[in-house]
Amino acid sequence: MTAIVVNEINIKSLRQQETKERLVMIGLTIPYLLIVILLIIVPIGWLFGTSFVDQDGSFTFKHYVRLVESKAYYRIFITTFEISIFTTLICILIGYPLTYFISQLPRRFANLCMIAVLIPFWTSLLVRTYAWLVLLQRKGLLNNFGIELGLLSEPLPLMHNMTGTLIGMVHIMLPFLILPLYANMRAIDTDYLKAASSMGANQLRAFWTIFFPLSVPGLLAGSLIVFVICLGFYVTPAVLGGGKVIMVSMKIQSNIELFFSWGAASALGVVLLVMTIAILYIASKFVSLDQMSSRG
Amino acid sequence: MVSHSEIKEQALRISIQGVTKTYGDFFALNNVSLDIEAGEFLTLLGPSGSGKTTLLMVLAGFIRPNQGQVFFGSEDIVLKPPHLRGVGMVFQNYALFPHMSVEQNVAYPLKLRRKTKDEISQGVQEALDTVKLAGLGNRKIGQLSGGQRQRVALARAIVFKPKVLLMDEPLSALDKKLREEMQIELRRLHDNLAITTVYVTHDQKEALTMSDRIAVINHGILNQLGLPQEIYSNPTNAFIADFIGESTLLPVEVRDSTPRFGESIISVNHDVGSDGSYVLVVRPEKLLLVTDESTAPNRFPCTVEESIFQGESQLLIVRLDTMKSGDKEPYRLNVRIANTSANSAVIPQVGDSICVALEKVDSFIVKQE
Numbered sequence: 001m002t003a004i005v006v007n008e009i010n011i012k013s014l015r016q017q018e019t020k021e022r023l024v025m026i027g028l029t030i031p032y033l034l035i036v037i038l039l040i041i042v043p044i045g046w047l048f049g050t051s052f053v054d055q056d057g058s059f060t061f062k063h064y065v066r067l068v069e070s071k072a073y074y075r076i077f078i079t080t081f082e083i084s085i086f087t088t089l090i091c092i093l094i095g096y097p098l099t100y101f102i103s104q105l106p107r108r109f110a111n112l113c114m115i116a117v118l119i120p121f122w123t124s125l126l127v128r129t130y131a132w133l134v135l136l137q138r139k140g141l142l143n144n145f146g147i148e149l150g151l152l153s154e155p156l157p158l159m160h161n162m163t164g165t166l167i168g169m170v171h172i173m174l175p176f177l178i179l180p181l182y183a184n185m186r187a188i189d190t191d192y193l194k195a196a197s198s199m200g201a202n203q204l205r206a207f208w209t210i211f212f213p214l215s216v217p218g219l220l221a222g223s224l225i226v227f228v229i230c231l232g233f234y235v236t237p238a239v240l241g242g243g244k245v246i247m248v249s250m251k252i253q254s255n256i257e258l259f260f261s262w263g264a265a266s267a268l269g270v271v272l273l274v275m276t277i278a279i280l281y282i283a284s285k286f287v288s289l290d291q292m293s294s295r296g
Numbered sequence: 297m298v299s300h301s302e303i304k305e306q307a308l309r310i311s312i313q314g315v316t317k318t319y320g321d322f323f324a325l326n327n328v329s330l331d332i333e334a335g336e337f338l339t340l341l342g343p344s345g346s347g348k349t350t351l352l353m354v355l356a357g358f359i360r361p362n363q364g365q366v367f368f369g370s371e372d373i374v375l376k377p378p379h380l381r382g383v384g385m386v387f388q389n390y391a392l393f394p395h396m397s398v399e400q401n402v403a404y405p406l407k408l409r410r411k412t413k414d415e416i417s418q419g420v421q422e423a424l425d426t427v428k429l430a431g432l433g434n435r436k437i438g439q440l441s442g443g444q445r446q447r448v449a450l451a452r453a454i455v456f457k458p459k460v461l462l463m464d465e466p467l468s469a470l471d472k473k474l475r476e477e478m479q480i481e482l483r484r485l486h487d488n489l490a491i492t493t494v495y496v497t498h499d500q501k502e503a504l505t506m507s508d509r510i511a512v513i514n515h516g517i518l519n520q521l522g523l524p525q526e527i528y529s530n531p532t533n534a535f536i537a538d539f540i541g542e543s544t545l546l547p548v549e550v551r552d553s554t555p556r557f558g559e560s561i562i563s564v565n566h567d568v569g570s571d572g573s574y575v576l577v578v579r580p581e582k583l584l585l586v587t588d589e590s591t592a593p594n595r596f597p598c599t600v601e602e603s604i605f606q607g608e609s610q611l612l613i614v615r616l617d618t619m620k621s622g623d624k625e626p627y628r629l630n631v632r633i634a635n636t637s638a639n640s641a642v643i644p645q646v647g648d649s650i651c652v653a654l655e656k657v658d659s660f661i662v663k664q665e
Contacts, residue, residue, distance in 0.1 A: 189389070189391065191387050191389060192391050192393060194356075194358055194378070194385075194387070194391065195385065195387060195391035195392075195393075195452075196393075196404070197357075197377075197378045197379040198356055198357075198378055198379070198381075198383060198384070198385040198453075198462075199379075199384075199385075199404055199405035199408060199452070199453075199456065200379050200380075200382070200405055200408045200409060200456070201379055201404075201408050202377075202379050205408065206379075209404075210393060213395045214393075214394070214395055
């Protein structure tokens with residue numbers, strides 16, 4: 001009989017211990033929850049609320065209605081997507097071969113190359129953008145050089161247009177493609193390529209049938225990061241586009257600074273956010289999002 | 297059954313001549329010469345870092361030696377790139393393409409050879425049948441067990457009917473039971489296919505089980521080449537004696553062409569070379585329990601220190617009563633006695649004084665290194 005009593009006490013104290021541990025875990029999570037609520041949920045809710053408020057404080061759908069009806073807004077969204085898509089494509093064209101090259105180097109040299117990729121990445125965005133301004137302007141370094149060498153008869157329009165914006169954006173975005181892609185390529189076992197060649201594949205064949213398909217997840221992850229960041233990018237297109245290339249983020253800024261319309265700006269912000277989330281959601285069906293963060 | 301002449305026709309003879317590979321000052325391979333007969337199963341055996349894998353990679357074409365020639369048949373292939381050598385290879389980690397199904401993996405070499413669809417599907421079926429994986433063709437690589445992966449790797453290596461099959465420790469990732477099954481199966485497969493096979497392992501038992509001949513490699517040097525029985529019974533140096541099988545090495549002195557352990561003379565089964573320091577190689581299963589009056593040669597009076605039950609056998613660790621002058625530690629020997637019912641009465645207890653003997657035919661000495 002005593003054995004059973006001991007057992008019951010034992011079950012009770014084990015259960016108490018489990019409850020206690022669960023409470024401790026919840027307690028430890030609270031600061032994090034507070035940060036998420038205060039810094040993410042509340043501001044986004046506010047943004048959402050503001051987008052339905054008219055200048056005089058009354059409830060209205062007019063900001064959204066204008067987004068749908070106005071040709072200008074339509075144009076801005078198209079420009080935003082155009083720039084994001086082109087930037088991503090150019091980043092892939094430059095970044096994939098470069099990353100492949102780095103990934104095939106011995107560790108020591110590869111690390112040096114990655115530092116060369118990372119240093120500009122760590123340099124202030126503004127500094128890099130203005131550096132491009134110096135290089136690309138009408139009497140900038142590139143144009144002067146070209147004319148002096150006799151390659152150009154007159155300065156090329158390299159900024160205040162799409163070209164300038166793309167040059168700057170690609171430069172800023174490239175590391176976002178290279179980093180996850182590099183991690184992916186490094187993880188591809190060289191034995192796969194040896195196996196392919198033992199079975200009769202030459203190097204080109206082995207690359208296209210084995211290496212490239214295995215690197216696609218890294219490429220997709222990198223491209224997605226670049227594309228999503230491009231959608232909301234502000235500084236570089238603002239400086240290098242010179243007001244002629246207008247993206248959503250710049251329209252948000254002008255809505256606030258020029259027209260004092262927090263409602264219109266918020267509505268744009270909400271639409272951009274929803275689009276981004278939708279793109280990430282669709283992409284997550286094809287790309288493991290883990291690859292973008294932890295391993296990327 | 298494949299007759300000997302048929303094997304000669306299908307399979308390739310491999311001849312390795314004076315192959316040296318250095319990395320800086322380090323000799324990964326030091327002037328290795330080795331002939332592998334057509335259709336033979338040859339194992340490169342050695343501890344890790346011995347150069348056995350380097351030699352395999354030289355055959356596959358992934359490592360180019362600094363010096364030496366490699367002949368497949370009569371053709372020197374040392375400059376031929378790997379994809380033109382036509383060797384089947386099984387990698388240690390299998391290197392199965394994770395983005396392809398089992399079928400696609402096995403079809404890969406056939407696709408490269410521009411076979412027709414029918415030929416490919418027939419070839420894949422045959423190869424999967426051979427390795428007993430029929431019906432798993434649509435599986436993803438990630439869904440397979442270790443043993444199944446091993447079989448896919450094998451199917452992929454033999455599907456294009458290569459003349460040479462190279463295997464780099466293919467069973468090392470499997471658990472013991474499966475490994476032992478696969479050893480027998482691989483050997484049977486080799487006998488059916490009659491491919492010249494070079495197999496790399498560090499597992500001496502695996503090498504003894506599977507091979508026609510074994511090449512023992514250490515420090516980049518080919519130490520001994522011979523039948524498994526030869527390598528086991530007549531190792532040519534102390535390293536091989538120690539590396540192959542369980543053994544205890546007892547130091548012996550050779551004076552006037554007579555080996556002695558302490559003062560007692562040791563009779564050995566071979567001619568003794570020059571005088572000097574040697575070791576007597578004692579295999580635990582060769583030691584016999586004898587009575588004191590026994591006339592057997594090479595008797596060692598000793599005391600049982602430990603008696604360990606190991607299932608099919610009992611392992612005794614015994615301390616020799618004889619100590620040579622200047623020895624700090626007494627010598628110990630391992631004695632293995634089969635756990636048969638007939639033996640159960642004679643197995644001594646810990647602390648018993650017994651006498652063990654080594655028959656002359658089982659006694660051999662090698663130079664101390």
